[in-house]
Amino acid sequence: MKAGIVVFPGTNRERDMAQALRLTSGVAPQMIWHRETSLPSLDLVVLPGGFSHGDYLRSGAMAAHSPIMAEVRRFAERGGYVLGVCNGFQILTEAHLLPGALLRNAGMRFLSQDCHLKVERDGLAFTRRWTSGAVFRAPMAHGDGNYTASEDTLDRLEGEGRVVFRYATADGAVLPQDRTCNPNGSARAIAGIASENGRVCGLMPHPENLVDPAIGGTDGAPLFTGLIEALAA
Amino acid sequence: MKVRVTVMLKEGVLDPQGKAIGHALGTLGFAELGEVRCGKVIDLDVPANDAGAAVTQGEAMARALLANDVIEDFSVEALS
Amino acid sequence: MKVRVTVMLKEGVLDPQGKAIGHALGTLGFAELGEVRCGKVIDLDVPANDAGAAVTQGEAMARALLANDVIEDFSVEALS
Amino acid sequence: MSNVVIDADLAARYGLTGDEYQTLLGIMGRVPTLTELGIFSVMWSEHCSYKSSRVHLRTLPTTAPWIIHGPGENAGVVDIGDGMAAIFKMESHNHPSFIEPYQGAATGVGGILRDVFTMGARPIANLNALRFGDPRHAGTRRIVDGVVRGIGGYGNCVGVPTVGGEVNFHPAYDGNPLVNAMTVGIARQDRIFLSAAAGIGNPVVYVGSKTGRDGIHGATMSSAGFDENAQAKRPTVQVGDPFTEKLLIEACLELMATDAIVAIQDMGAAGLTSSAVEMAGKGGVGIELDLDAVPQRETGMTAYEMMLSESQERMLMVLKPEHTEAARAIFEKWELDFAVVGVLTDTARITVKHQGRVEADIPLAPLADAAPVYHRPMALLHPPAHLGSVADPEGIEHALLHLLACPDLASRAWIWNQYDSTLGGQTVRRPGTADAAIVRVEGTNRALALTTDCTPRFCKADPKVGGAQAVAEAWRNITATGALPLAVTDNLNFGNPEHPEVMAQFAAAIAGMGDACRVLDFPVVSGNVSLYNQTKHASGMAVDILPTPAIGGLGVIDDVSKAIGYAMPESCDLILIGTQRGDLGQSLWLREIAHREDGAPPVLDLHAERRNGDFVRAQILSGHIIACHDVSDGGLLIAVAEMAMAGGIGATLLPPAHGLSLHAFYYAEDQACYVAATTDGAALIAAAEKAHVPVRRLGRSGGDALKLSDGMSVAIERLRSVNEATLPAMMDR
Ligand SMILES: Nc1ncnc2c1ncn2[C@@H]1O[C@H](COP(=O)(O)OP(=O)(O)O)[C@@H](O)[C@H]1O
């Protein structure tokens, strides 16, 4: 699998993502500077976490206008796989590659803690290693992770099976009103969604930070091993 | 020419910041506040000769970057 | 009554947001922008009968919470 | 400002004494310009010259075979094996954090990061040692909120994980919180960059953010009367820009991979002045600056303002001339300012030009050599005697719940949950899981163990013991993970050094630190002194803070898989290593339960510390100890409770043996003690006896409650709920 990681000024989890991809696939991804105007030949484009342009104005807003994003859009339109994590998810929404927006966390504080994610939609390249209803642990680290969209959009996402991950308790209960279970207050406890064709996926928590038994565990690894499998096929 | 772009969350979009501010003002003893909404202002010095042209430029910038039309509305006014 | 409190960084205080926004607008092709300054607005619905009283309340809230007088200035206006 | 009369009176308003001004006149041979006066006043300020502290600091041990650079560089450099070095330092931002907690703390983090990456290291971890006022005091909540947000806001954005720290509350900090930030970075030993300038004719280059009128020496304020425009030029609070700092880190590291840099130094306190003076002074060369070339954010800045501005996110470098354009290209790629602002000369002077005029022309050697050094008078200290026995007014269970909820022992999760601790993908042990944070060195199997420690109540009672104890606790915390302690950085926070009592505390604390560092082979490689920390009361009375020599410790573990934490494992023997004396003097129990703050701090036997710790570390590395927690704040029972809460597994403890009352046994803060969990208690006890290490069987882990021989049984959930409620209740009500 040939993966590329887009680096914007202020991106800071590109090394984490590279490490996760390297560990799970055995191949180091390429780093792609945001001012590039073409993408190399790739199977997967990743927009990693961080504070692109300081997240000043709105998280991800300025990055969504970087030259490379026109290419990422074209790549997605041709059916390419795109994964956006944390700031990457914010950038995908700002670029309208995914619907909705990420507001300030409901409690107004940055949240750095483990959360549990329930897999709502299996069978995607991103989730093929799980079955629907599976729960896994992932660290979250963000100030603006409060997913919002119009009721229509939310209904459509649910109807089309595009809600990929939800915040949940360790045993899989989804309690949108409960701050210990849905810490940032996201609408319908949504943590991650996908595009219509299921090939563009964004989520707030960081599965890439849980892929190494020496660093806290491997709960996040299935996302990457699944992708590698899917893209090799 | 100076213009001010004001960006507010759309009506109906939950405003966590406004809510937190309302709560904090309540604990400080400011009672009976209605809804509190929080937004941004961006003051820009644009290369225009008259207020109309300046506002048009401000609007273009708001559409291009300063506001996210999924969740936000904006207004632009010429300053001084 | 509705009031709007506008809070801006004092002159001379570094405005990293404004700086980054100006830079981003430049790369989007909006040239020759002067300094860009970014601030916040808070719209409040206060229990007052006239504009004067509403503004006075807004000022009290700005002083108590909404503005940080070490680095920020504020202004208050009655809305509609 | 041309009509300003420069004389001893004005100099006094700039913080120079009459004698210091006379020395200045002697060096200059004429009346200085305003810019020159400003340069002298900042270079000879306490902050830059260490004039009150220097004679004492000199006594600290700073060398060991594994120390590559000790104090004197921007940060300390330690050999961690395989050609790699750890570079680290701690620095205070106390006064700015009182005025503007968010920005004060944020810029503190930014400043210490620059000290570390200026030497060529990629920052891999931040820690913070915080002291706040009484939680009931009106201003405390605002300060805690702003400081924690500021540290998180800067560190999270700049991309460095915040992995540890410490927090205390005490009324002595009501008007003067302490915000000490520590950064640790990693570099290759053959790519370490120093600050001594060299090469006459080499360009002096300014990079980073533009210069504004930020934080210009407070002296301008106190002497503002002479200028009718003073109001407009009032020094402004520094605002941190972590985004720009992130770019600066990446650009500097990219440039450092080439051969372009001769010397580099961050612009910290006293900005351009101190970086230029120190770089040239250390290299024994002259330097000429052309201020017209300095990137400026504001119009109409004077030479004085530019030389003294403390705008953040800036660096000064000396480059090899043939690399200048390649260097410029790197900084332009990262969208940062880059300007050649001067040149190295053979004059041994600093010459500052602005708009065609020479604004300053000072010989460098006398500026450094004649900097004042004070042997300030010291009072005789009278450390209190050890307490005798103290009656227990409340019983063990009540005290346990009370202590776990008290602000000094309550869970810090509310704080660390606002700090990104997993960023970087190398954090093996996060806050609240081990006595030291464990961060792997990327691409290796090796990890660093990091901690900050100080117990101000001990330091107040007996500064010498307190200074030694802070070092010992840092050493112990690293040891309790299995790592080998290598070196410390310090942040010496004290009151007004003109008070003989404070000066005596300072000297005694350093003496104690030095003793501990020597016995534990744990030298000081970097540090920072912050004096004049006082809470000013409305009455006008100023009360000095508790003496607070915060210690930042660094250790290394060669095989990261062997590092352990303190989460209680299931079905283990719990063994106490170390001697339980039961002296409650200055303990948290005494303060919180008996409402007394007296007696001597616990006995500190450094040789026992060393022996016990070396034993514990060996047993961890050989796999015999699988979880370990040192006994510190709150005493033995609190240590066991913290293990139980972290692991979600309870324990049943045996009665104390040797005639100690229950509360003395459980709540004395005895030093050199560890609670170790092992699957084979008998073997561990035998090994300890063989090594002449005091040891006793404490009990067994298991179940979901903490149970004592007197029948007490408290569910872990209960412990957790009282422990975790305090900070959220205080802060998010
Ligand atoms: N300001 C802080 N920032 C981050 N972590 C902190 C802070 N204060 C305390 N911690 C973490 O909380 C835990 C408990 O702190 P403390 O009780 O001081 O530890 P110890 O007594 O073992 O030295 C440690 O993991 C420490 O790193």
Ligand SMILES: [Mg+2]
């Ligand atoms: Mg400890």
